[in-house]
Amino acid sequence: MTETRTETFTLSDGRAATLTVAEPERVVRGGLVVLHEARGVTDTVRLLVSSFAAEGWLTVAPHLYHGEGPREEQVRQLSGESVLADTDIAFAVLAERGVTADLMGVVGFDLGGNAAMVVAGQRSIGAAVTVGATGIIQPVSTALPPLVEIAGELRCPWLGIYGDQDDEIDTSEVEKLRDAAAGSGVATNVVRFADAGHRFDEDPAAATEAWHRTLNWFDAHLR
Template identity: 30%
Template structure:
């Protein structure tokens, strides 16, 4: 089970540790606009069960949302610059952990997907970024500055994080010599949100999970 830890001064997070005592890759999990929820904790546990030291930094510093209106308010208040500082702190915390082998990736969902894109261009040392249905934030994602391989997951029936926008980002990254793999699913936005019957799509979620695990293994394991 994940546990609440102090990531750095002023930054807490949820850390899930895999079984055993061997060294493993580190993985930063960036939460959705709702904050650190039980679903985020469950994701940390799932990744830990797959052999990752999984850390979800709390970008909202203790606040969570219980509905879409509150989530939107919290998201609008969030500073991307400060969020990147929290992500960088999470990376340092993983690097300093005796269980971490030094190879670290990042995964993010919705708002967290946008932050994963931002981290791919601003955080040195990341080995892979896997954003889910998140749109890169203007000013925080330059295709020419991508520092790590990206595997992105988008939904066909998403009016916000549209496949067309994802394809545009992919083309820009590839033009500049970067690596960006893109998968689009016959689903709607937030199809990975297990437990939310309005958005969860089991088939798409299972396919995306398998692809993300294979990709992360290819970049972080070994």
């Protein structure tokens, strides 16, 4: 298993962010920014970072929460501006290691899926994937937009993965997101799993297929 490390990275212009990083053991194919779920950078997120690195991707996960306080308060304070500020540093770290923008991708889960779509609509990168992204119609934070409002602004190929048994997201919302994303002018796809819920890591079969679809999406578009 590829090891992860967490440290503060400071750019030459003084910007700094805490990142959890994993590096491939051999050739670097490109770079991925992993955006964490509402619970923060958990062991599951670290495992994903490590697993992407094992597939050849230099992988970084910015810590999107700043300061102390309950998780609910941290979520409410999250804004598009803060997400972009942290991911810009993550992309800069990848660039410093020779990864070009067309070989950079972003992937997010739950709250991180929401953040990943914000990034994909504002930054010129190679591809994006969201899994169980919340906030489709009703935003998760007053400072984050509903996803249906920004889906038409996607600037890179985007894959959305959802479970029909998700008790937090109605399938009708997912279909509205599919339609909105289709108007973006870039390649988009939404995959729905009939028997999966919100947490794909609780369904081994769905988790395996979602993992391979995610890898295939990056394989196809980051080249």
